[in-house]
Amino acid sequence: MTIDQTDSLATAREFRELQQEMADSTAAMLGIHTLGEAVFCQRAAVLTLEKQEEDVGLEESALPVLGGLPTHDIDRIQAKLESLWRELRFWPLIVASCILPALIGLALMGNYYIAVLVSVSLVVFSRWPYELWCEIKYLQERLMIAQVAIKSEPDWTQVRTQAVDWWSLIRAGFNSVEKTRVLIDAELKIQGKPWRVLQRGQYQYPVILVKCDSEERLNQLRDGKLHPQQVARLVAYSCLLTLQERTKSEWAIVLFAGTDTGIAVPIVEKYFDYFKSGLATGRRLISNKDHGHRDIAEKPTKFNPCAGCRFGAPEVYRLQQGLAQTTPYLTRGTDGKLYHSQCGDRFGDVPLHRASEELGLHG
Ligand code: SF4
Structure with missing residues (x-):
């Protein structure tokens, strides 16, 4: 489904109409990740449902790198750097507390065993400061990239997919916000949380992190070729932000995992069909499950x-x-x-x- 010149950004009124059309007070609450999977494959939706994990706005294999070090939030990067420096300061103390007994042992007793033991311990423990140092270097690089980024943003008046750079958006005045609570629409019976929200004034654009496991897929994404399940999720987050947080959220950001680049995606009314399809299928699968139908998901x-x-x-x-x-x-x-x-x-x-x-x- 491609955007053409007749498309316009979805309005708050259109999101409200969507809510009225799809509201179901009897339906069970559906996570947005399950809704997305329901667009992709019913079996995937059932598996996601049965895992009972919360939606956090990223694809499973797009998880953060380097043991969960912060990568895209300046405040977090700075806080982590401070804590790593504090940890690293302990290293000289540990070295001193190893070497001193060794020297004393050597001087007083000529005990070479202690010296050997200490040398071995130092070799083993030296991995720890080395790893800390690598993490510090990595985070310093991230900060440097953030600082030298050039301020730029898409032309928001052009309703088409546009390339974005994360740090350029931050320089353009957007704040990266991680929602502390799950967003819930009690009428649509959906819940979820985008990976981040880019916030500037009354605008809040949901951000999802997607995996790019090949150069070919990366190029497709750059051309705006999103999977239907990804579009369904973007609509869901925009809908939640528009209706529950009373913000203007007619754009969404898709960030390519492992990079600082992505695309800004305009949310247009024709995308609502993916959302409706995922919601209807997801509800049916939950209902089947609740009624004890174990293998009702079609391949x-x-x-x-x-x-x-x-x-x-x-x-x-x-x-x-x-x-x-x-x-x-x-x-x-x-x-x-x-x-x-x-x-x-x-x-x-x-x-x-x-x-x-x-x-x-x-x-
Ligand atoms: S049927 Fe295929 S697409 Fe669906 S969950 Fe299984 S492996 Fe994935």
Whole structure:
């Protein structure tokens, strides 16, 4: 679904009409990540539903790097830097407390064992300050990038997907805000939280973090080719911010994981269809589940979303996994190992994942 010249930004009135049209007081609360998966594949929605995780506005494999170091929030980067410097200051004390006993041992008793022991300890412990130092260097680089960024922002009057640079938007006066609570629409019965919100005055644009696992996909994203499930999520967040926070949220930002770049996506009314479809399917799946229908989710047939789906990715089966609640659905690969996948275990077949085909799991 592409944007053309006749499209205009969704207004608060259109979001309210959407809310009235899709309101259902009897429906169960639906997480926005589940809603998005319901657009992608019903089985993926069921798996997400059963994981009972909160929506945090990022795709599972787009998680932050380097052990969760802050990457895009200046305040957090500065706070983390301060705490790392504090930790690093302990290192000379530790070294001194190791070396002194060694010197005393050598001087008084000529005990070389203590000296050897201390040397070994120092070698082992030197990893710790080295890792701290690497983290400090990384965060300093992040701050430097933020400081030298040039102020720029999309032309918000042009209703088309536009490239953005995270730090340029920050320089243009946007604040990166992480919502402390989940946003809830009690009428639509949806809840979720974008990864961040870019806030400037009355404008609040939701930000999601998406994975780019190939150069080809990155180029598609740069051209604004989002997956329908991603569009559904953007509409949901914009709707929540517009109606619940009373802000102007007719744009959303898609940030490419592992980079500082992304796209600004105008939210237009024609995108509402993805949202409606995900909401309707998600509600039906919850209702089926509540009524004890375990395997009601249909497998996609029109195209093969399984090829790159994380739920269908084959994993080598290990014995201790036998303690898991679901009985694994095992298939032997051409390498002689037993494989299973989250989707396969749950629904009892081998998804057409590209790695499964390479491993010969389809017989
Ligand atoms: S592997 Fe295929 S059927 Fe299973 S959740 Fe993913 S897309 Fe759906």
